[in-house]
Amino acid sequence: MDREPGLSVRLKLTLSYAGLLMLSGALLLTVVWVFLLRYVPADPITIPGPFTSGRFPGLFAPGRLPGPNVPSRADLLRAFVPKIAAAWAFLLVFGLAGGWILAGRMLTPLNRITDATRVAAKGSLSHRIRLPGRRDEFRELADAFDTMLARLEAHAAEQQRFAANASHELRTPLAITQTLLDVARNDPNRDTGELVARLHAVNTRAIELTEALLLLSRADQRSFAREPVDLSLVAEEAIETLLPLAEKRGLTMETSGEEAPVTGSPALLLQLTTNLVHNAIVHNLPEQGTVWVTTGVHPRTAVITVENTGEKLSPQLLSTLVEPFQRGSERIRTDHAGVGLGLAIAKSITQAHDGTLTLTPRPDGGLRVTVRLPAAPLGAVGGQVVEAAINAVG
Numbered sequence: 001m002d003r004e005p006g007l008s009v010r011l012k013l014t015l016s017y018a019g020l021l022m023l024s025g026a027l028l029l030t031v032v033w034v035f036l037l038r039y040v041p042a043d044p045i046t047i048p049g050p051f052t053s054g055r056f057p058g059l060f061a062p063g064r065l066p067g068p069n070v071p072s073r074a075d076l077l078r079a080f081v082p083k084i085a086a087a088w089a090f091l092l093v094f095g096l097a098g099g100w101i102l103a104g105r106m107l108t109p110l111n112r113i114t115d116a117t118r119v120a121a122k123g124s125l126s127h128r129i130r131l132p133g134r135r136d137e138f139r140e141l142a143d144a145f146d147t148m149l150a151r152l153e154a155h156a157a158e159q160q161r162f163a164a165n166a167s168h169e170l171r172t173p174l175a176i177t178q179t180l181l182d183v184a185r186n187d188p189n190r191d192t193g194e195l196v197a198r199l200h201a202v203n204t205r206a207i208e209l210t211e212a213l214l215l216l217s218r219a220d221q222r223s224f225a226r227e228p229v230d231l232s233l234v235a236e237e238a239i240e241t242l243l244p245l246a247e248k249r250g251l252t253m254e255t256s257g258e259e260a261p262v263t264g265s266p267a268l269l270l271q272l273t274t275n276l277v278h279n280a281i282v283h284n285l286p287e288q289g290t291v292w293v294t295t296g297v298h299p300r301t302a303v304i305t306v307e308n309t310g311e312k313l314s315p316q317l318l319s320t321l322v323e324p325f326q327r328g329s330e331r332i333r334t335d336h337a338g339v340g341l342g343l344a345i346a347k348s349i350t351q352a353h354d355g356t357l358t359l360t361p362r363p364d365g366g367l368r369v370t371v372r373l374p375a376a377p378l379g380a381v382g383g384q385v386v387e388a389a390i391n392a393v394g
Contacts, residue, residue, distance in 0.1 A: 010107055011103075015099070022092060116128070116145065120152075125153035125156060129142040129146055130142075173202045213341070224265040225265065228261060229265075229376075230259055231269070231295045231302055231373070235257070238270060241274065249289070251281060252288075252289070254290065254291070262353070268352070268353075276346055276371070279308075280306050301374060304371050307366065307368045308366045309362075312361065322346075350373070358371075
């Protein structure tokens with residue numbers, strides 16, 4: 001933004017210091033005048049006695065009667081005004097010089113912050129201020145700026161990884177499609193039914209990946225309306241949807257808990273729960289596995305927990321599961337392979353609802369995923385349901 005040139009902050013502070021110092025001097029002179037000089041008589045008074053004017057030089061006007069004279073108000077003004085003017089000029093020079101030096105020392109941390117901002121504006125997010133000294137306003141500003149730079153650097157690195165992974169994942173189905181089409185063109189006698197089936201599978205995977213990317217972007221932008229939602233009802237709907245897949249794999253699904261009201265997007269929270277349950281199903285044991293889904297509410301948070309049996313997970317692998325396009329242990333089966341965005345989308349939806357998502361390995365193998373969201377007032381969801389029912393009947 002183009003702005004007109006103006007006075008620097010250092011010069012403004014210098015003028016403020018000097019002005020305050022001059023104002024203090026003027027107030028001091030006013031106090032002296034009000035409480036001292038106003039009581040000095042306007043006319044000189046002669047005190048009789050054996051005094052000579054030589055004993056009090058400068059206090060007696062020439063041509064007066066012998067003996068001491070009490071100086072008048074005019075005498076005092078003539079004696080002190082030049083000295084006051086000189087002292088005032090000294091205060092002005094001292095205030096300007098001292099204010100300039102003091103303002104420079106005070107603004108040194110701000111100059112460092114400004115330099116760091118210019119460096120960051122050029123694209124170097126790795127630069128840090130690291131302002132030394134005890135905590136004050138400038139130190140808090142510098143620390144907050146360093147924290148912001150660290151988050152921006154991490155976010156930029158994450159976006160770069162995400163763009164590279166997304167490009168790779170999207171290129172794979174396109175390359176497969178191109179290969180299949182080239183084979184079909186070079187071999188006219190090839191069975192078209194098999195070709196169409198494979199193209200359909202590849203195209204379906206590309207569509208699922210694109211929809212997952214759009215959903216992830218929507219969650220990151222928080223572009224959704226908020227309304228009361230009961231996590232227990234959402235969990236039941238997700239389990240009902242994925243129950244055929246669990247039965248096909250020979251898994252047992254158990255659900256328990258109580259009403260867990262939150263405020264958010266019903267569609268996104270359903271997607272969150274569905275992703276967690278789907279992840280628990282496809283990363284389970286080959287047979288006789290179990291998936292547990294529980295909901296609960298605490299004084300300030302509503303909690304949904306999804307656990308599953310499975311292979312033991314290392315801490316190194318656990319820390320990468322929520323990264324986009326990162327897959328955990330090898331899939332037990334080839335169906336429902338996913339696109340590597342399930343937990344990444346769940347994390348983004350959780351953060352968009354101001355919650356936290358925690359991954360914990362189970363001692364016997366498998367994973368426990370705990371989502372904590374800000375709890376809504378109890379009865380809010382039920383009240384909305386009752387109101388909707390009344391409106392429907394009416």
